[in-house]
Amino acid sequence: MQNSQSSSKRFLDIIGELQSLISEQKIEYGDRLPSERHLAEKLQVSRTAVREALRSMELLGLIETRRGEGTFLSDFKKHQLVEVLSTFIMQQARSIQDVVDTRMIHERAAITTVTENEELRKLPVWVGMQSRLREGDSVFSREDMVRETIVATENRLSLKIWFLLKQYSGVSFDIAIEADEEIAIVHDLLDEMMAGNKEKALICYEKWMDQVEGERRETK
Amino acid sequence: MQNSQSSSKRFLDIIGELQSLISEQKIEYGDRLPSERHLAEKLQVSRTAVREALRSMELLGLIETRRGEGTFLSDFKKHQLVEVLSTFIMQQARSIQDVVDTRMIHERAAITTVTENEELRKLPVWVGMQSRLREGDSVFSREDMVRETIVATENRLSLKIWFLLKQYSGVSFDIAIEADEEIAIVHDLLDEMMAGNKEKALICYEKWMDQVEGERRETK
DNA sequence: TATGCAGGGTGGTCAGACCACTCTGCTGAA
DNA sequence: TTCAGCAGAGTGGTCTGACCACCCTGCATA
Structure with missing residues (x-):
């Protein structure tokens, strides 16, 4: 033929x-x-x-x-792809730092998008999240917070990339929030997002990530 | 075994x-x-x-x-991956708009990183690029400008993702700059980046993208 | 010297065989 | 009648050996 x-x-x-x-x-x-x-x-x-x-x-x-x-x-959750690409493509990445940086790029972008969009700011999910924070919902995790934000942007590709990156850098990312200080920061982040204060929201995010990083170092 | x-x-x-x-x-x-x-x-x-x-x-x-x-x-430029995933994974993406949005997420992040980092702002590549713009270097393309910015951030993973996304959304992205107006915008963008004006640089970027988008619609 | 051909090495494809495993339905014992 | 257990069919996993199409190289021949 x-x-x-x-x-x-x-x-x-x-x-x-x-x-x-x-x-x-x-x-x-x-x-x-x-x-x-x-x-x-x-x-x-x-x-x-x-x-x-x-x-x-x-x-x-x-x-x-x-x-x-x-x-x-497959329901394309279990990507061997991740493991394989990790050795080939990722060896090209400067270090695991690239993965963390890139993940944060997507997270910042999501926060920015939501903060700048009035419709998205009004979503009930944020209020619900604040309640869960106040009530000390032990199931609530960092991952939930960030994921919901990216979900809200309705950019499924970004969500997918973020999900893959999380699997790499995801060490200690599923830990439920325990530290009061961290809860406070996330609470502030939500407030600023809902208020539409982009700069302040991003500052909260950086503060949060700094703390997470510090905590990660301590446990090692 | x-x-x-x-x-x-x-x-x-x-x-x-x-x-x-x-x-x-x-x-x-x-x-x-x-x-x-x-x-x-x-x-x-x-x-x-x-x-x-x-x-x-x-x-x-x-x-x-x-x-x-x-x-x-392989030198990992020719990804069949792109074609195959496009039919499977991309059908999950809301539309081609997700790809464009995600690409822009990486581009904005790169511009932000460079603008906020004094070391990166001083790189000779920016001056060289301005010269090429002034001299009407026909080889100079949009792609060069954005790529160099991401390269400067030294995040090779972000660069790789951007490259893949560009292949999807890359229609009419390799066109050399012809319109005087576009040259002026890119020139401004470079100026603001080198000056460290994050907000203004990003505004230039949005303006640029708006124009590119408009141009793309015209040719169709 | 230059041409052309033959051979060896490579990936591309195929048929057929056997193994390990899962499921199902039947058989026979309780 | 009920149910445990077994046999068989169907599935993916692996291997062997064969042949084809193609590329390159080196040798023999004109």
Whole structure:
């Protein structure tokens, strides 16, 4: 066919066909894909070729395979991608500091966006968060606060990048707030955000991050 | 061995071993990797397994294969990754607008960082850029300006993310500056950055982007 | 000297086999 | 009748050996 043209990238074609198949048959996240043998027959290629395509997609975290059960469309939470890219791409990063810096870039941007947008400032989520802070909700964590802010911006790509970065730098990021001082800072941050004071909100954020950093050093 | 433990993810192990091999033998971007047959023998696995690992890495853009020649470590400019993820992950993004927004997040952050750091403001690159602008250097492009700013922050991860985002949203982003008005804005932006006026620099940036956006709409 | 061809090495693909595992339904014992 | 246990089918995981298409190199020939 067009083999001579597209040359040597058969497995890319197969991935493409799989994508079509998935969207045609309306396969949702978590659903099972046809077996490797069936796919090979359907696409008129060898099982080897199908497997190469599937393994690639698995590495990307697009699918998930379970021996004896089948191949499933992944809900793309479990990215092996993270581990693999970490050794290749991340070795290019100056250090883990780049990851932290980049994560903070996204967090600052979210705070700025929310603070500058009246609609977003009025969201009930902020009030709810303040209540939880006052009541000493032990389930409340730093992660919640930042995540909700990024969620509010409705930029799902930024949210996704932030989520990946958090996994890297996420050491001690899930710790629930205990220190009174930290609670106070976050409370201030929320206040300033809701009031629309961009500069002050960002200052609160920096103060918060400084404290988190200091705390992280102590525990080490 | 630990097969039963790490279970069914042999090809991930192989990728790991390849990474070790690459770093041990100091294989640089563009260099050739051992052939599939040699790798299979060296790692004591079948060529099939090696190929599954290699195809995965190829999809990530980590390596490049040329029939009859061999497998080469990619210089990680040509990411098929972009195309593949675009259909899967990007469909989760609200729209292409997310990509543009996120790209701008990184650009604003870079401008802020440079403007707030006296050392970075003094870099000779800014002066050089102004000269090129004045002389109407036709090679000078928008991309250069933004890229140099991010490069200056020395956050290679942010640079990498920006680069990927640019490939998505990069339509008409490589156009050389022609409009006098645009040159003036960029000139101002450089001035404000070097002067350390964060707010004004950011205002210039927004103005610039507005104009670019308008221009993009016109050409369509 | 220059041309062209043959051989070896490389990735690309395939068929078929076997293993380990999971699930299901049937069989036989309680 | 009920339920435990087993056998079989189906799945992914791996391997072998083979053949093809392609690139490069070096040797033989014109």
